[in-house]
Amino acid sequence: MELAKRVKTLTPSSTLAITAKAKELRQAGHDVIGLGAGEPDFNTPTHIIEAATKAMNEGxxxxxxxxxxxxxxxxxxxxxxxxxxxxxxxxxxxxxxxxxxxxxxxxxxxxxxxxxxxxxxxxxxxxxxxxxxxxxxxxxxxxxxxxxxxxxxxxxxxxxxxxxxxxxxxxxxxxxxxxxxxxxxxxxxxxxxxxxxxxxxxxxxxxxxxxxxxxxxxxxxxxxxxxxxxxxxxxxxxxxxxxxxxxxxxxxxxxxxxxxxxxxxxxxxxxxxxxxxxxxxxxSPQDEVVVMKEAFKERLMKLYQWITNIPGITCVKPKGAFYLFPNVSEAVKLNGFDNVDDWVTALLEEEKVALVPGSGFGAPDNVRLSYAISLDQLEEAAVRIERFVKNHTK
CATH class of the missing domain: 3.40.640.10 (Type I PLP-dependent aspartate aminotransferase-like (Major domain))
Known part of the structure; x- marks a missing residue:
């Protein structure tokens, strides 16, 4: 049966594609660091969870x-x-x-x-x-x-x-x-x-x-x-x-x-x-929101420094959200790849770091990195990306 024309126009999500590949590698036993997350890594504050539980218990x-x-x-x-x-x-x-x-x-x-x-x-x-x-x-x-x-x-x-x-x-x-x-x-x-x-x-x-x-x-x-x-x-x-x-x-x-x-x-x-x-x-009081915000701010400051120290990578410094969107076009050229998507795929396969290519966001020279994971993982990801760039530089 033929599908409606409207769904045929949809473009597959690049975020979901890279997430699926990262999951496949994890299931095969690899230590994958995923920087594609579009959600905070904190749990919902306890008092909010308790309020929902109470509401359910009360019908x-x-x-x-x-x-x-x-x-x-x-x-x-x-x-x-x-x-x-x-x-x-x-x-x-x-x-x-x-x-x-x-x-x-x-x-x-x-x-x-x-x-x-x-x-x-x-x-x-x-x-x-x-x-x-x-x-x-x-x-x-x-x-x-x-x-x-x-x-x-x-x-x-x-x-x-x-x-x-x-x-x-x-x-x-x-x-x-x-x-x-x-x-x-x-x-x-x-x-x-x-x-x-x-x-x-x-x-x-x-x-x-x-x-x-x-x-x-x-x-x-x-x-x-x-x-x-x-x-x-x-x-x-x-x-x-x-x-x-x-x-x-x-x-x-x-x-x-x-x-x-x-x-x-x-x-x-x-x-x-x-x-x-x-x-x-x-x-209710917004204490947990402030704590989360401060954690993200610390991650941003450190990840921004680590990433912009890598040869061939530049980045407009964010003022909000929890993403970096660096331009990696020069690194891609230095590494001998035809485009950013191929570079991202090779990075995932070799160094087990999952980024989202910017082509899905209308910016093919860039990649999106989420810093909604721990500082230790972010630092390790930066080390792996830098190693990948240096190993492939001709």
Whole structure:
């Protein structure tokens, strides 16, 4: 039986491919260091787990409203007021099965066939695939490394057509870890207002920032930009709750209502006890979040130094998330490989270090390294990568 055309357009995940190869080598008894992880290596804080357990024991195991419980929406509302000084009503919030589901549902209700979404590259691998599944067209705009991989106002203006419906802004970014400043966001926002383009602001890494520059949501800048923005967020990265699958979207009532209607016919509702866990995550002290953030900051500082000391490797220093996105093109040439993908494959086979090639993120000269593993493993990985580069340098 022939499959639907929409799924035939999907590009296989490079992250999953390298993860599968690493798993195969581990099962064969090899000591593989995986730097492909897109999740914190910390467990969910104990008090959050206990809250979910208590909810289950008390019978909170049934359906909830499709758009999320009142209690969790209230916790999200309070969080937005506290962190960004933004006021939202419950009708402007939908709780989803992870931030990925929020994005997917948003594009499904937003896009008509052929309408365009501007996707700055490097990009998270699921953005273009979700746009395509909604029968939209992703328009890739290469954010230059010399501009810290950030979309410029001129690039945005040049990419807009009469079919442009939205632009995605991910700050802090996966895969680069870079953050936009308030001035940069304001300049991009003015162009979006001028052309009436929706801003999809993916802020899933907002709590994991490591510089003096704080995370800024574009919706904070003005009332007009708030009304033009859909914020995507969740507890997966901030509270090490990736498996709980709780995310949310915040913005225009009519969009949120449409998303809620779609969810009611697709997923029914987010998992009941996971919503309790997310509610507690936001309503309780954030001590564990701070501890995790400090650990990531230490790893970043050391891994950045180790990696940039390797011949042929340069890197824009991240300000958030938990990834490095170094340019390895010179190392690839020094080592005699045709492309980064082949270099990554050889590194895994010879030194048992798994990186994610940048081709899946729209940046074929780069690789993504996650520092969501222990410092000892990161140091050993850097030693192996350096050894590989030196052994293959001709």
């Amino acid at each position: 909170f195991t049934k359906y909830t409203p499709s758009g999320g419980t009142v209690e969790l929406k209230e916790a999200i509302k309070n969080k937005m007021k506290k962190d960004q000084n933004l006021d939202y009503s419950h009708e402007e919030i939908i709780v989803t099965i992870g931030a990925k589901h929020a994005l997917y549902t948003l594009f499904q209700v937003l896009l008509n066939p052929g309408e365009e979404v501007i996707v700055p590259a490097p990009y998270w691998v699921s953005y273009p695939e979700q746009v395509k599944l909604a029968e939209g067209t992703p328009i890739f705009v290469g954010a230059l490394e010399e501009n810290d991989f950030k979309l410029t106002p001129a690039q945005l203006e040049e990419s807009i057509t009469d079919k442009t419906k939205a632009v995605i802004i991910n700050s802090p970014s996966n895969p680069t870890g870079v953050m936009y400043t308030k001035d940069e966001l304001e300049a991009l926002g003015e162009i979006c207002l001028k052309h009436n383009i929706l801003i999809v602001s993916d802020e899933i890494y907002e709590k994991l920032t490591y510089s003096e520059t704080p995370h800024i949501s574009i919706a904070e800048i003005s009332q007009k930009l708030k009304e033009q923005t859909i914020i995507i967020n969740g507890v997966s990265k901030s509270h090490s709750m990736t498996g709980w699958r709780i995310g949310y979207a915040i913005g225009k009532k009519e969009i949120i209502k449409a998303m809620t209607n779609l969810a009611s016919h697709s997923t029914s509702n987010p998992t009941s006890m996971a919503q309790v866990a997310a509610e507690v995550a936001y309503n």
